[in-house]
Amino acid sequence: MALTSDDVSRIAHLARLELKPEEQAAMLQQLNGFFGIVERMSAVDTSGVEPLYTPLSAVQQVSLRLRDDAVTEADHRALNQRSAPAVEDGLFLVPKVIE
Template sequence: MALTPDDIGRIAHLARLELEPSERERMLAQINGFFGLVERMRAIDTSGVEPLAHPVAAFEDVQLRLREDAVGERDERDAMQRSAPSVERGLFLVPKVIE
């Protein structure tokens, strides 16, 4: 999938970027180079290859250091909402800003 200069112009417009012609050409080459790399990787047969949890796991046994899943903070919602101008059922109420 190769992009055209028009595609780069449209993407720049959507991203609100102002690109000089030389920047557009450089961006086109870089993005098309990236897409080329993705296509080359897609062409490789990876059936039967197990996914790795860590890239080093291909060479040595890696034990992931996982921390205990424990609550780190107390529930202080009531204390935090005491200073709020308006609260209902544990939710902050704000003025309507969209008609």
């Protein structure tokens, strides 16, 4: 998947970046290089390879430090919403700002 100068211009516009022509050419080369690496990585057959939750687990045994899923704080929703101008069913009501 090779990008064109038009693609880089569109991406720059969406990101609200102003690129000079030489910057655009450099960015095109960098992005195409990145996508080339992604394509090479996608071509590797990874069937039968177990996913790692951390790269460290490939070289040594790692135990997960999990904690109990327990409530540790009281519910302060009503207290926090007292200063809100408008609340309904536990939700903050805000004015519509987008047409």
